[in-house]
Amino acid sequence: MLPTQVRLAHAYKPLIKFVGNKAALVDILKSHNYEQTKPHPCTINGIAPGSKDCLSVDDILSKQLPFKVVPYVNKNPVTSSSDNKYNFTPRGLKEGELNSIFELPKKYQYKPIDDLEIEAINNGGAI
Template sequence: MRQTVVRLAKSYTPMIKFVGARHPVVQHTGGAGAHACALDGIAPGSSQCLPAAEYLSKLKPFEVVSYKVKNTPKKGVSETDKRRLTFTDRALHENEVASVLDLPKRFRVRPLEDPEIDVINAGGAR
């Protein structure tokens, strides 16, 4: 018998060492509760919760808006005036675009290709 085979034929020992005891398994009592970041403890499916279709129907399309700080003739611009912004309609300057679709090709997000989509759908494994 070869010595190297005997030396390598020992039992498998995992390289990962877990510190501490096992964590307890928490049993949930069922029913979805309010999210920790929800305002006023609104629970999913409650009467205060808007359905997604209703919420999305109220959204306005994205629009580039330019603002200008309203100046007071007295002592320049105060802190409260900085918060009050008024809309000023103006033409776009050089190197400004009104939409992401107007960007040059090198700055646009490139579309996914079929091999990339297949890898994503496979969960990242090939």
Template sequence: MRQTAIRLAKSYTPMIKFVGARHPVIHHTGGAGAHACALDGVAPGSSQCLPAAEYLKKLQPFEVVSYKVKSTPKRGISGTDKRGYTYTDRALQENEVASVLSLPKRFRVRPLEDPEIDVINAGGAL
């Protein structure tokens, strides 16, 4: 009976074997830096950064713009079509809408319900 107890008392060894050395832990000091895609290294909260409210004031409403195609002969070996587009103002035709909010209900984005919002805020774990 003692031999069984000694066998069961063995330390646990994981079956997964990791290859290579441990990765170093990098401790960042200071505040947030500029995003890799930011122009001219603009950091969040800097004087060059535009607040969201100011940015949203400058947005233009969605507008349908029609265009008329001037066809020209194809040029080059690649066969790409070189066309110049001239924009013209015209009335909306059948099955065209001026805004996403004018779409039929079945094509609109469904609003989030309270249980869905709770799951999102919990990080997907409920």
């Protein structure tokens, strides 16, 4: 009988199999002149990566303003004697609006869970 560590010890073998070899891929890339860096088709004025017109990440981050949290100021203060910070006024329901999910049509409501299903869930799916 073999110990588990010996049985599970094996050389790494990738699960993905590629057709062809690396040399063939390099030849294809060279035939399409992919050695030269070309600008992306969506760039403005054909700016290529690494050119003098291209901005570095450090330049962009140095010009970026820091994030600042601004406290909310209520422009309409509550004049009532309640301790609420905001004044909410109730409004009536418009056409097509509901108070609760229980007012939905039966086909959109959740189906009740029967005792057998509850028991299966509590047992970890085993019946």
